[in-house]
Amino acid sequence: SEDDLLILVTHSDDDLTITPPAGWTTGLRIATGGSQYGLQYSWKVASAADAIAADFTFTRNFSAAMRSYICCFTGNDTTTPIREHQGTAPLSTAAASPLSIALTGVTPSANDAIAFLAHIRPGTSTDRWDFTAPGSYTDRAEFSVNLLSGSLATRDNVSAGATGTLTGTVTITTG
Secondary structure, three states, rough: OOEEEEEEEEEEEEEOOEEEEOOOEEEEEEOOOOOOEEEEEEEEEEHHHHHOOOOOOOOOOOOOOEEEEEEEEEEEOOOOOOOOOOOOOOOEEEEOOOOOOOOOOOOOOOOEEEEEEEEEEEOOOOEEEEEEOOOOOOEEEEEEEOOEEEEEEEEOOOOOOOOEEEEEEEEEEOO
16 A cells, blocks of 8 residues: 655754655745744655665755654555645744644544644753643654754544644743
């Protein structure tokens, strides 16, 4: 069977561009401005031949701190695996902890999966943050390192229909 592959990349310089290999489609790319931090995703419908290859090479236009995660979703739509995406406008001023990260929501088809990626730029290299996923989402990955913090959560095999607002929370733990 075919699977939907999704790579999410968060990085420390919004001039950084990640170029996927042939067969991948780049989706949403958010740059925060002022050469500070960004994120993007790319996707691919994997075939049996991809399982044999076992790796994919992504390139970048220069070196920057980054984290990336590849998710594999089985049993979803392989014709149009990414139907919707959305991002929020980056905050241009400091915000107090805890901070809500809210998206207006999406409208999946039955049995789709939803990925929720949250990203925050810490104020100093010693700040550390803890993320809480939206209700009924499963935390898949979380990191908080020098000037780069983020989280990936998913909800698999959802019911058809609008999700309503998706809200996660991020709280400073050190700093």
